Structure formats: C-alpha cells, structure tokens
Amino acid sequence: MSISISVTGAAAEAVRTHLPALVSDLVASGITALDPALWGTDAEDEAAHRLGWTESVAGSRPLVAEITALREELHAAGVRHIALAGMGGSSLAPEVITRTTGVDLTVLDSTAPGQVLDALGDRLAETALVVSSKSGSTVETDSQKRVFERAFREAGIDPLTRIVVVTDPGSPLDEAARADGYRVFNADPTVGGRYSALTAFGLVPSGLAGVDLDELLDEAETIALQLAIDEDDNPGLILGAAIAGTAPLRDKLGLLADGTHIVGLGDWVEQLVAESTGKLGKGILPVVIDHDAPELTEDLSDFLLVRLVDDAGEHVFPHGKANEIRISGTLGAQFLTWEYATAVAGRLLGINPFDQPDVESAKAATRGLLDATPSPEPAAFVSVGIEVRGTADVIGASSDLASAIEVLVEELPAGGYLAIQAYVDRIALPRLAELRDILAKRSGRPVTFGWGPRFLHSTGQFHKGGPAVGVFLQITENATTDLDIPDRPFTFGQLIQAQASGDASVLADHGRPVLRLNLTDASADTAALFDAIR
Template sequence: MTVAVHVSGDAKAAVDELVPGLVASLVASRLTAGDDDLWGEDARAEAAVRLGWVEAVSVSRPLVAEIVALRDDLAARGVSRVVLAGMGGSSLAPEVIANTEGARLTVLDSTAPAQVLDAIDDDLRDTVLVVSSKSGSTIETDSQRRAFEAAFTDLGIDPTERIVVVTDPGSPLDASAREAGYRVFNADPNVGGRYSALTAFGLVPAGLAGVDIAELLDEAEASMLQFAVDAADNPALRLAAAITGTAPRRDKLGLITDGTHIEGLPDWIEQLIAESTGKGGTGILPVVLLPVSPELESRPADLRIVRLVDDADEFHLTERHPGEILVSGTLGAQFLLWEYATAIAGHLLGINPFDQPDVESAKTAARGLLDARPEQVAPAFVQDGIEVRASDAALTESGTIEGVMDALWARLEADGYVSVQAYVDRGTMSQLQGLREMVAADSGRPTTFGWGPRFLHSTGQYHKGGPAQGVFLQILERTDVDLEIPGRPFTFGQLIEAQAAGDAAVLAEHGRPVVSLTITDAADDVLALFEAAQ
C-alpha cells in the first residue's frame, strides 16, 4: 500500500456511514473516467474541462525527457539557480517538491518590492526564471517577468536564454512568449491551477531545480489503482468521508506534519481544499498547525485534526492520537490522494470543486485602486509606529492595538475563525508567522496565516465565498524600498498596497470585520505586535 488513511472516533463513524454509498454509486471509478455529472447539472460545464488531472501521470510522462534535457543544457552554460514566478498552485506544488527533495528553488510569489529585489539581486548570471501562469494575465507573475527581463537585459543577458514559460496552449502568454523566442512548456488546459501538481506547472520548475520528476510520477502511478477502485478501503473515499461527514460537521481542518519527510505539504493542501470547497456559504477551512499549536490543546469542537506522518500504521497502533485522521504516503501519492479526496468532498457537499467565483472580486478591486489612485485613508490612530485602520470605527474606539484586537476577537461567533494576512517582505519579517500562534491562543479560535498576495489565489476564495465566520487581521509595511514595473504605470509597492486595500474592501462589503496594522519605519520593534496579541 502506497497510501494509508486511519480514522477513529466520529471520523470513523462518518467513513462507515458514507463510504458504502460512495462505493455503490461508483464515485471513484466515475471520477477516474472523467464523469462530469458527479457534482450536479450546474457544475457540468466547468467539470467537463477540469478533470484532466486524473490522467496527469500519463500525459506528463513525455515532458520528463524535455525538462531533463533543458536542465542539462542550462547546467552546461553555468546556470544552476532556478527562480519560479507563479501564484497559488503554480508555486505551492513545486515548492513542496523541491523542499522535500532538498533542491534549490527560489519561489517568488509576492509583490513585496524588497522580496522581488532580493530574488533579482541574487546573482542573475547563474539564474533561470520559470514563469508559470495558465493565461499569463496574472498581474503578479506578469510584473515579475517584466522586472526580470529588464534586469537580464541590463546585464547584457538575452532574456530568451534565461526565461522559461509554462502556460496553457493557445493562451495570450503562449502566443507572446513563442513570438518573443522563449522556451515554452504547455500544460494540460483541462487542469485547474490547484490540481496541477503533476502537470508541467509542478514538474518544470522542480525538474529544472534537479528533482527526479520521473520518480515523482512513478510514486503517483503506483497509487492510482487505490484511488480508482470502488472499494471500502479506497483511501480517497475514506479521507473525503472523514473530512466532510461527521455529525455535526467539523468545518475546520487542522493540518499537522509530524515526523514526515515531506516538507510543506499542508500549505499545498490548504490552497487545494479552501479554493475548491469555500463557496456558496459552505466549505472546509484548512488550518496549518504546528505539533505544539494552541488549537491542539484547546481542541475546538469544530476542528478536525489531520496528522501527516511517514507511517500511519505505526502511529495508529500507538493510539497516541485518538479521534485524529492519520495519513501517510509518498509525495506523488499524496498529491493524487488529496486531489481525489477534495473532488469527492465537493460531491458530498453538493458544490462545484473546480470553480472560484469569488477570487476575481479582489483582483477587480485592486485594479480599480491602481487606476484611480485615491488618497489613503488616514489611520484611526498610531501606536509605536504602527498605523491602525479598521472596516468599522467601533473596532478602534479603544485607541490601543491591544483594545482593537480584543474588539476584533469579540466579533467572533462560536464557530468563527481568525485570518492573519501579512502583506510584507517575508525575508525581513519571517518572524510574523509566529503571530499566528499567539493570535490563536489569545482569540481562542482556529487561526489561519497567509502571506499576501499569495493567499488571494488560495484561501481568498474561502474568505469571501465560504461561511461568514471570519474576522481578518491585515499586517502591512511601509518602507522606502520600491521597484518600478517596466511598462506599467505603477510600482511593486503600489501594487501590493492596492492588493491589500482591495481585498480589505471586498471583505468589508461581504460584512467581514477587517483590522489593518501598517508597520512604518518609525516602528521600534515588530515584536510589539506579538505583545499586543497577548
């Protein structure tokens, strides 16, 4: 067995109740055959062009030799550093693959100017940039490509020799890249970005970084029969039932890595499940946890724990984690397991797991702010160099950051959650991720953490289309560091500011409370945020 899924408690009860019906309805084999009727009539048109991932292993095999040949050619020319410009699934899957295999891959999925500059300044002479976008219209990826093109040109390096494009066939990016002379890899157009781990979007950057991508496909292929068969021990059926079918349903899913060799898989699972299920006022909210996170101590009733381990059988026998879902498997198998389970969860929830109806709203709002360039709203107050703004004046009445956070937590319902969203340079403010643990302890509720604008392409769909349970804490920064975007009338600094403001505006329109804390150069210590959260 390449994959193991162990359940107990109410998760086992859900499996026992739901899996026989899934087996009788031939859900696994119908999904494997590309049956677009599994999610109802309204979803058929979308599902018909989004099920290519079930054939990703066979479709992607011919790419392996091409990717390896390009890697060898680049190495012969002294190119050893791979930078990936991509958002959402286009960057998260390659990041997991590279980190798990210890390969050198710089993932650029941010518009923070300092972070873009850092990626550009780290010795371009031995760098290849992979630009990954299904359409090429993604503003972050397009802006990053423009910046690298200019930087290569300034060094006398022909960009067509150092930029590789991954996109759908016939997309605007496909046409423009080929016309310009770039090397282009086409992905299967019948695969959505969040299901694209085993397509060109996952394989090209990971393969160029030195990963044995043939072995990754072998791992996935070895597990395919497990997921395709209509049987009670199908791990994908069991996992889908366990995460959707408990009574009452636990709609928060805590994801923990515990001793597994796979690095960063919960972040990829988070974007897959949140964007696939968070719509129509329902969904499953993934919460990436540490083995010592406060939620494991408090155990909220609406939080289901999934523990990713190297050997689920061994963990199961120790009975150290009653009531949890234990999952193990190779990386290739895990990608397929979660894709199958997420699609089947959509079937059980009665939603279309392949669309993202609320993602565009934040993009539209950001574009509007870039076009209009309104004056920034003055902060309600400033404390220790941190500017405080909120969607509702009542949230800032206390005049202190501590009071604002208490007021925000007071808006939480019994089934609520907190979303911390950091639109900052991750290189200089990586310690902010520790804020998640303190907020979870202080608020007493499950807390997600997202780097902006990356999360807009993943959990952003859930925040606006899922249940109206969330309260939102934005962390922004204001510095003198900025970078022009060639051919655009705005800078990276203006872009990330518009993205944060646009998303806050859309959340507020949906009735979600939002507090924005902007760290300025006058801030003495970012750790003041931690103190305020206590």
C-alpha cells in the same frame, strides 16, 4: 502500499456513514472516467473540462525527456540556479517537491519589493527563471517577468536564453511569449491550477532545478489504480469522507506535519481544499499548525486533526485526540490522493470543487485601485507608531492598538476563525508567523496565517465564499525600498498595498470584520505589535 490512512472518532464515523454510498454510486470510477455529473447540474459545465488531473501521470510522461534536455542545455550554458515566478497552484507544488527532495529552487510568489529585489540579487548570472501562470494574466507573475527581463538585459544576458514559460495553450502569456521567441511549455488546459501538481506547472520548475521526475510520477502511478476502483479501501474515498462527512461538520481541518518526510505538504493541501470547497457559504478551512499549536489542546467541536506522518499507525507529537486522521505516503501518491479526496469532499458538501467564483473579486478591486490611484485612506488613529484602519464594527469601539485587537477577537462568532494576512516582506519579517499561535491561544479559536498576496490564490476564496464566520487581521508595511515595474504606471510597493486594500474592501463588502495595521517602521513596530497582541 504507497498511501496508508487511519481514522478515529468523528472521522471514522464519517467514513462508516458515507463510504458505502460512495462505493455504490461509483464515485471513484466516475471521477476517473471524467463524469461531470457527479457534482450536480450547476457544476456540470465546469467539471466537464476540469478533470484532466486524473490522467496527469500518463499525460506528463512525455514532458520528462523534454525537461531533462532543457536542464542539460541550461547547465551547459552556465545555469546553476532556477527561480520560479508563480502564484498559488503555479508555485506551491514545486515548492513542496523541491524542498522534500532537497533541491534548490527560489520561489518568488510575492509582490513585496524587498523580496523581489532579493530574488533579482541572487546569482542572477547563473539563473534561469520559470514564469508560470495558467491564465497568463496574473499581475504578480507578469510584473516579476518584466523586472527579470530588464535585469538580464542590464547584465548583458539575453532574456530569451534564460526565461522559460509555463502556461495554458492560447493564453495571453502563451501568445506573447511565443511571439517574442521564449521557450514555452503548455500545460493541460483541462486541469485547474490547484490540481496541477503533476502537470507541467509542478514538473517544469522542479525538473529544471534537478528533481527526479520519473520517481515522482512513479509514486503517483502506484496509487492511481486503487484510487480509480470503487472499493472500501480506496484512500481517496476514505479521506474525502473523513474530511467532509462528519456530522455536525468539523469544518476546521488542522494540518500537522507529525514526522513526515514531506516538507510543506500542509501549505499545498491548504490551497487545494480551501479554494475548492469554500463557496456558497460552505467549505472546509485548512489550518496549518505545528506541534505547539493551542488548537491541539482545546476541545473544539468543529476541529478535525490531520496528522501527516510516515507511519499512519504512529505519531511523534503528543496531544492525541479521538477525532483525527493519520495519513502517510510518498509525495506523488499524496498529491493524487488529496486531489481525489477533495473532489469527493465537493460532492458530499454539495458544491463545485473546480471553480473559484470569489477569487476574481479581490483582483478586480486591486485593478480599480491601481487604475484610479486614489489617495490612501487616512488612518483611524496611530498607536505605538502603527497606523490603524478597519471596518466600523472594529474601529468604532477602539481607542488604541490593544483595544482594536481586543475588539477584533471579541467579534469572533461561535464556530468562527481568525485569519492573519501579512502583506509584508516575509524574508525580512518571518517572525510575524509566530502571531498565529499567540492569537490562537488568546482567542481559543482556530487561526490561519497567510503571506500576502500569496494567500489570495489559496484561502482567499474561502474567506469570501465560505461560511461567514471569519474575522481578519491584515498587516502591511511601509517598505524601506521600492522597485518600479517596466512599462507599468505603478511600483511593486504600490501594487502590494493596492492588493491589501482591495482585499480588505471586498471582505468589508461581504460583512467580514477587518482590522488593518500598517507598520510605518517595520523593524521598530514589530515588537510593539507583539506586545499589543499578547
């Protein structure tokens, strides 16, 4: 079997409780038959044109030969390296696919000027860029495309020979790219971005980089029939019931790579589940953890562990708990199973799993800041070289960096979580990810970590639309170098700062406690930040 699942404790009880009704209500076959009524009348209009992912294996088969032919054409022209400009659903699946198969792909999903410059300086003469955006209006992707076009021209390379576009038919990017003469792949418009792993968004960059796409689609096809049948052994129904049917709801979903051969699956699941379920004050918050995570030894009543394994009957790391899910399978089968399970979870939670009503709010706030170019908000105070800002409930009771962090942790409500949002160059500052475990141990609560602006297209929806129990630590930096964006009145450095400020303002408007720390000298301030947080 290409997927194997075992459940214990509260997860097993959830399956026993909900699986019979899911089977008798014909939920699996209804999803496969594109029935938009499964999620209630409020979701029906959206669901009516968002279920194409159930047919993605068959729909994507004709793409394989086209992608392979283009790969050979690019290879003959001296292209040995593929880069991808995309955010969220446009980048996470290709990242998992290529890392799991050991294929080289540079994923550019940041507006940090240092990261953009690193990508521009990486084998440009033998690089082709995939520009991937479902809407065609994503500011990050548009900005990345512009600087690559300029870099290719300055290197004496025609961008039309090196840039490939993936977008929905009729999008602004589709129309502009075709008018300019770029090679365009259109994706299925009935598939939402986070469900698009097995469509052109997942396949074009992965295939051009060298992945065997037939094998990936074969893996998904082996599970497709079982996922469509209303039976007790349907893994999509089992997984959906396990993650969304516990009572009371264990809405913090720990994702632990526990010996699986798949690299980075937790990051892809995080976006799929958080953006699909975090709305109307409800939702499931994925928490990507490692085997040293404090959450594994805490007795948290709202935490459910998912072990991503290669044998669902075994696990490598200790701290086994009674309430957990173990799932193993091939990558293609995992993609499709989690998509079905997320749709099932939406039905159990009583929400529409296909919209993202709060994602646009941070984008609108960013646009407003870029258009108005207001003066930066003055820091409440500066402590150990770090500028400190935040909402009044955090800053009003703080006198220095250490006390501000203490207040933020104290703001955590019962059943709450802390989200770290690092709007920095993650190539230069990878150590910041270590703050997750430190704060999880200190707070005794689940902690998520996201690189900005990448997480805005993932957990950002949950932060605003999910349960109002989050507190937020935002980290920004004064970049040592900046990069202008052709024909735009702002630079990458200004863009990423506006994205951080815009998101913080929206969180504050939603009543969420926010602590904002700006590293004026990132290389020097990081040590002071770790000392204060410890």
